[in-house]
Amino acid sequence: MRIINFAKGKVDNIVLALGNFDGVHIGHRKLLLSAVGYAKKKGLKCYALTFEPHPQQVVAPKESFKLLTTLDERVKLMSGLGVDGLIIKRFDKATRGMPAEMFVKKYLVDGLHVKKVFVGFDFAFGKGRKGDISLLKRLGRKFGFTVNAVKPVKHSGVVVKSSAIRKLIIYSRFNEAVKLLGHSYVLHEKVISGTGTGRKLGFPTANLSADPDKLIPGYGVYFGFAEVKGKRRKCLINIGSRPTFSGDFAIEVFILGFRGDLKGKRLNVELMKKIREEKEFASAHALKKQIAKDVRKARNMRI
Numbered sequence: 001m002r003i004i005n006f007a008k009g010k011v012d013n014i015v016l017a018l019g020n021f022d023g024v025h026i027g028h029r030k031l032l033l034s035a036v037g038y039a040k041k042k043g044l045k046c047y048a049l050t051f052e053p054h055p056q057q058v059v060a061p062k063e064s065f066k067l068l069t070t071l072d073e074r075v076k077l078m079s080g081l082g083v084d085g086l087i088i089k090r091f092d093k094a095t096r097g098m099p100a101e102m103f104v105k106k107y108l109v110d111g112l113h114v115k116k117v118f119v120g121f122d123f124a125f126g127k128g129r130k131g132d133i134s135l136l137k138r139l140g141r142k143f144g145f146t147v148n149a150v151k152p153v154k155h156s157g158v159v160v161k162s163s164a165i166r167k168l169i170i171y172s173r174f175n176e177a178v179k180l181l182g183h184s185y186v187l188h189e190k191v192i193s194g195t196g197t198g199r200k201l202g203f204p205t206a207n208l209s210a211d212p213d214k215l216i217p218g219y220g221v222y223f224g225f226a227e228v229k230g231k232r233r234k235c236l237i238n239i240g241s242r243p244t245f246s247g248d249f250a251i252e253v254f255i256l257g258f259r260g261d262l263k264g265k266r267l268n269v270e271l272m273k274k275i276r277e278e279k280e281f282a283s284a285h286a287l288k289k290q291i292a293k294d295v296r297k298a299r300n301m302r303i
Contacts, residue, residue, distance in 0.1 A: 002085035003075065006049070009087065012113045015039040017048040017083070019120055020055065020162070023068035024077040026182035027120065027153040027160040034150055035118040036082040044115060045084045050074060051091040057213070058091055066215035068162055068169075073186045076268070087112070100126025104139045114145045121152045122161070155180050172218040174274040184224060184270035185217060187237075187251070191262040197245055198252060201288045203295070205238075205252035206262045208269070216251070217271060219278040223298050226255045227268040233258055236291075236298050237271055240278035244287050254291075256298060272303050 004011065017035040021028050032048060039046035056065040069077065071088070078086060089095075089107065098106070103126045108114045117140065125131040137147045153160045160180045168177035169185075178185060187208060194207035206226075210216055219240035226235040238252045253269055275297060281287040 001075070001079045001083055004047075004085050004087045006087050006089040006107075006111065011045065011047060011085070011087070013044060013115050014112060015042070015044050015046045015116045015118070016108065016112060016114045017046065017118045018108075019048075019050070019123065021048065021050050021069075021074055021078065022054060022162045023165055023181055024074055024183070025068075025160055025162065025165060025180055026155065027150075029081065029182060030153050031118055031120055031150045032078065032081050032083060034148065035116075038116060038118070038148070039084075040082075042115075046082070047085045047087050047112075048078060048083050049087040049089055049112075051095075052088050053091060053213075055091050055096065058093065058096055066166070067213050068165060068181075068215055069186065070188065070211055070214055073188050076188070077183065077186070097127050100131030100135055101139060102126075103131065104136065104143065108145070109143045116146045116148065118148045118150060121149055123149065166215060169215055169217055172220075174217050174220075174222075174271075178272065184272050187214070187216075187269045187271065188266060189251070189269075191265050191267050193263060194250065194252065195246060195248075197242070198254065201284065201291065203254045203288075203291050204259070205254045206267055208251040208253060208267060210249075210251060217274070220274050221276045221278065221294055222271045223273045223275050223301050223303070224269055224271045226253055226258075226270075228255060228258055228260075228262070234298050234301065235269065236294055237269060238278065243278065243280035244284065254295070256295065273301075 015035050017032050036046045052071050133149045140147045165177045165180050189208040191206045192209050198205035222237040224235055224237055225232045233255050235253050235255045241247050
């Protein structure tokens with residue numbers, strides 16, 4: 001999948017999947033796969049366009065908006081969906097203040113020469129988000145492209161949206177959030193120095209940095225997978241304040257069957273399921289016994 005900077009790259013006569021795609025959830029997958037399928041039938045290239053930073057970070061910077069997926073994580077998740085390329089458009093104050101018709105003319109028509117545009121059911125664009133799907137279709141007729149608004153996807157009666165998933169994670173309903181995502185929750189972070197407590201207990205961990213823009217799941221112990229030297233290995237992830245010891249926040253990853261130094265490298269970790277809450281133990285020995293139970297549970301997990 002090609003990665004294209006909107007300001008520098010050049011494409012022509014494309015099918016475009018347009019949106020923020022934060023989370024690349026099951027609704028986004030439906031949109032992207034619909035666009036890819038149409039493009040193949042017509043013998044055209046299919047590209048997705050995402051904004052960086054997320055528009056909400058520009059519109060309301062003081063709200064400390066957190067992402068479900070960083071740009072690197074979005075790229076990784078979208079790369080297997082058949083999209084020919086990902087176009088990255090910088091979102092700034094000028095973009096925010098651009099009237100809807102100018103947005104379409106400058107970006108979709110003059111910039112990308114789109115033939116067909118796929119958007120989500122609630123897509124809005126232009127200054128004040130005053131442009132809706134109806135206006136986009138009218139502008140398409142004016143400028144020579146067609147529009148397909150993909151219907152919403154529901155899971156257990158809930159409309160799948162990034163905002164709904166974000167709320168589930170914020171309110172510690174992680175396992176529900178993963179179902180709406182349709183995939184694991186990804187952390188792609190740098191391994192940093194830890195306190196060495198895990199090693200002393202017999203369970204050495206890789207400590208991860210935390211991207212300030214990334215939404216980190218609530219405190220607890222998670223089962224997942226870590227990609228180490230091209231191999232996907234089971235792991236346990238502890239997110240929390242380590243109350244038995246320091247009380248300092250940490251993201252600790254114990255990778256089953258692996259011994260090695262990963263410090264300074266970026267580690268791709270998939271959080272599949274939350275298995276318990278974080279708790280304070282009476283002693284290091286009691287904590288060690290619980291970790292051993294968690295490891296046995298992880299070994300037997302079939303996901």
